Amino acid sequence: MAEDGMLMNFFIGEDSLGTKAVFKGGRWRDRLQAKKSSQRRREKNQTNGTLTGSNTVAVPTKTREPSLEEDNPRSAKRQKISGAQSAQSRNNHAKSKSHEVVSSLFTYNPATKSSASKAKQAEEAPAPLPSNAPLDASLSTFTSLGLSPFLSTHLIQNLNLTAPTAIQKATITQLLREDSDAFIQAETGSGKTLAYLLPILQRIMALSSAAPFTPTGDTDSAEKERKDEKKINRTSGLFALILAPTRELTHQISAVLTRLLRPMPWLVAGTVTGGAVKNHEKARLRKGLNILVATPGRLMDHLDNTEVLDVGNVRWLVLDEGDRLMELGFEEDIKGIVQKLEKRKDEKRGEWRLRKRVEGLPEKRTTVMCSATMKMGVQKLGEISLKDAVHIKADPGLSTDSESATASKQEDKQTAFLAPAQLKQSYIVVPPKQRLVTLAALLKRTFARKGSVMKAIVFLSCADSVDFHFQAFSRKEAQPPRETTSSDQNTRSNKTRKTPGTQDASTPAEMPETSRKSEKPEFPTVAPAFSLASPSNPGLTLYELHGSLAQPLRTATLQSFTRSSNPCILLCTDVASRGLDLPNIDLVIEYDPPFSADDHLHRVGRTARAGKEGRACCFLMPGPEEGYVEVLKEGAGESAIKGEGAEDVLRKGFGKQIASAKNKLDGTATTGGKWDDEATEWQLELERWVIEDKRAGEMARKAYVSHVRAYATHVAKERGMFDVKGLHLGHLAKAFALRERPGNMGRGNTVGGGNPTKREKRRPGDGGGAGGDENALEDEGAYGRCQRI
Numbered sequence: 001m002a003e004d005g006m007l008m009n010f011f012i013g014e015d016s017l018g019t020k021a022v023f024k025g026g027r028w029r030d031r032l033q034a035k036k037s038s039q040r041r042r043e044k045n046q047t048n049g050t051l052t053g054s055n056t057v058a059v060p061t062k063t064r065e066p067s068l069e070e071d072n073p074r075s076a077k078r079q080k081i082s083g084a085q086s087a088q089s090r091n092n093h094a095k096s097k098s099h100e101v102v103s104s105l106f107t108y109n110p111a112t113k114s115s116a117s118k119a120k121q122a123e124e125a126p127a128p129l130p131s132n133a134p135l136d137a138s139l140s141t142f143t144s145l146g147l148s149p150f151l152s153t154h155l156i157q158n159l160n161l162t163a164p165t166a167i168q169k170a171t172i173t174q175l176l177r178e179d180s181d182a183f184i185q186a187e188t189g190s191g192k193t194l195a196y197l198l199p200i201l202q203r204i205m206a207l208s209s210a211a212p213f214t215p216t217g218d219t220d221s222a223e224k225e226r227k228d229e230k231k232i233n234r235t236s237g238l239f240a241l242i243l244a245p246t247r248e249l250t251h252q253i254s255a256v257l258t259r260l261l262r263p264m265p266w267l268v269a270g271t272v273t274g275g276a277v278k279n280h281e282k283a284r285l286r287k288g289l290n291i292l293v294a295t296p297g298r299l300m301d302h303l304d305n306t307e308v309l310d311v312g313n314v315r316w317l318v319l320d321e322g323d324r325l326m327e328l329g330f331e332e333d334i335k336g337i338v339q340k341l342e343k344r345k346d347e348k349r350g351e352w353r354l355r356k357r358v359e360g361l362p363e364k365r366t367t368v369m370c371s372a373t374m375k376m377g378v379q380k381l382g383e384i385s386l387k388d389a390v391h392i393k394a395d396p397g398l399s400t401d402s403e404s405a406t407a408s409k410q411e412d413k414q415t416a417f418l419a420p421a422q423l424k425q426s427y428i429v430v431p432p433k434q435r436l437v438t439l440a441a442l443l444k445r446t447f448a449r450k451g452s453v454m455k456a457i458v459f460l461s462c463a464d465s466v467d468f469h470f471q472a473f474s475r476k477e478a479q480p481p482r483e484t485t486s487s488d489q490n491t492r493s494n495k496t497r498k499t500p501g502t503q504d505a506s507t508p509a510e511m512p513e514t515s516r517k518s519e520k521p522e523f524p525t526v527a528p529a530f531s532l533a534s535p536s537n538p539g540l541t542l543y544e545l546h547g548s549l550a551q552p553l554r555t556a557t558l559q560s561f562t563r564s565s566n567p568c569i570l571l572c573t574d575v576a577s578r579g580l581d582l583p584n585i586d587l588v589i590e591y592d593p594p595f596s597a598d599d600h601l602h603r604v605g606r607t608a609r610a611g612k613e614g615r616a617c618c619f620l621m622p623g624p625e626e627g628y629v630e631v632l633k634e635g636a637g638e639s640a641i642k643g644e645g646a647e648d649v650l651r652k653g654f655g656k657q658i659a660s661a662k663n664k665l666d667g668t669a670t671t672g673g674k675w676d677d678e679a680t681e682w683q684l685e686l687e688r689w690v691i692e693d694k695r696a697g698e699m700a701r702k703a704y705v706s707h708v709r710a711y712a713t714h715v716a717k718e719r720g721m722f723d724v725k726g727l728h729l730g731h732l733a734k735a736f737a738l739r740e741r742p743g744n745m746g747r748g749n750t751v752g753g754g755n756p757t758k759r760e761k762r763r764p765g766d767g768g769g770a771g772g773d774e775n776a777l778e779d780e781g782a783y784g785r786c787q788r789i
């Protein structure tokens, strides 16, 4: 039964209106409801003295399920539909000869309000100049900003960085000149990491160590130190702490630092993050580090439990992606860290802990906060750790202003956060039933020609959905495609057929049809994208990433994706939306719209970095979601946004060229190449997999339920456009290759009942523990919990 009370999956016996309807199949509850509805209808018709026609199906509510086509010869005549729909309906009529009801992709879809003409105008508009590119090297160099010739030469010769970006120009000047706290705000991909690292490094390089502080006389180590140059080294103390919200970002910052420090082996940087082995971290801390990059939970853990970690010399504290740190619930950890820093442990607790005197160490600690977006959370963070912060913005030709943070807040209210100007943004309005097949079409089209797009990222709303789509796109399609569907629930369990490459679902290593063994993927999170590849791009590879994967797998997956020189697609949650600098990302697809406008800017900011080109595309559903186009426009500033209809995408993705290419690739006989037939067959094939493979079915249902739960967690401001109550749950099921919506979606229910899974139990900010995860972000609303990251 569809959620709006419409008939679905029933065999309706003869004379469904005249006398007595016989309902078979489905759940008893649904049969009962259908029976009652039919009876009510009969009574009503008799009262009116009219019959709506002997072959009109009895419907329990005012509206009949618009998405259904019923192949039952005795079922009622379908509602009249418009010309185009009718033609499509004919083409896409489900091929079932059984009692099964299969919803068509092309009928009864809600109409879109968006106009396509604007899209054309947008296409013709000249591309704006990059807004996050490095400045002209003839006008601005790193040396001219005050960086030492040694450091500047290293940047130019070894890192190929010839000129600073606008935000680097502003930040380096400011942080070299003053010890004021600073808030750095600049668009994604503008080089904020180097903007704060370079001046801090320069200032650390300028420090020199004196003899260790020895109140009771000389020690052997002090003697040794005197003989050394006055250069500081790893034992001189920890000078800078950098906090980031995710482990991935922490490792990335650390990698940038490692490259920067290459010609300065006397300086050492390290990381501490949730998910890593604490004893290994302790050993590194014991050896001594000058710069530490950390996730807040794990750092707090070490501050509480690792005596060797002395923060008395810390003079620079950086909060990278400050707003995200707050969103993930790290407020208390950050407060605790700041308190520890302020304590300045002067007491000496043993000779090995004697803090060295460091000449040139500033008296005051400088706190730097960094983000492309700022919200109330960040202001709160500012109150915790920033005092009279200088607001540094990336205005070309800018000078830093010395206004207080309060004044900056006023100004920021009026300033919109923008995506890079050169980023080409678009949106596609897709009815819920066509979402999955349209995503496949878009990816097929995008990767149809080798070299056209190297890498794409697809953002999904939750971890379960990432898992499902990864399996769906990496499975080998059943060959040859079956003529008819067979979803008889009663016979399904007895007759589960193994399609080529399918493992027995009862085996422990059950993973549906990825043919992974034969393809020898590096990790279970990497697989050939069988159902999206084309002969010109046969090596198309799929990656998945979310916060519920084990940390080593996450790290390895990201590394592999980064290093891959093949075309590849990363399916991920927002775990990859912040700060990650992945090379050669040409396209970002927001398949599930972002949870807030800020999230959108960070997601699309994974492309069009440091002056490079990039494209981003957001999927929206017809209806209130189309209002989100205005939000996208706000973030695009002067740049135009192109709109597209799902049909155009499907036509290009499943059109003759691509369809016949696919046939060549997998050796299947040509099926005529009509785009709508191809799209339907692609969808039906996936639906059969979900029906026949128990594990796939579970995965699809879990993904669906988590997706709906995640949908309920859009920021309050935008919930009018993303109202979970307005979702057509029956239609949406098709986007998960399900023929009906799964039951059991009540408050707090876990999928399939039972106790909450480990994934569902996670809390934000529990990164300190061994199994904890800084990236866990859970939401629990009327629809229960979901793992959004």
Ligand SMILES: Nc1ncnc2c1ncn2[C@@H]1O[C@H](COP(=O)(O)OP(=O)(O)OP(=O)(O)O)[C@@H](O)[C@H]1O
Binding pocket: 134, 161, 162, 163, 164, 165, 168, 186, 187, 188, 189, 190, 191, 192, 193, 194, 371, 372, 578, 579, 580, 581, 605, 606, 609, 610
């Ligand atoms: N001066 C420069 N010249 C050329 N490339 C640069 C320069 N500075 C940084 N980059 C490159 O720009 C890319 C983006 O840098 P970074 O990750 O620091 O951006 P960001 O502003 O922190 O972005 P986000 O807001 O997404 O975190 C990196 O690949 C970096 O190597």
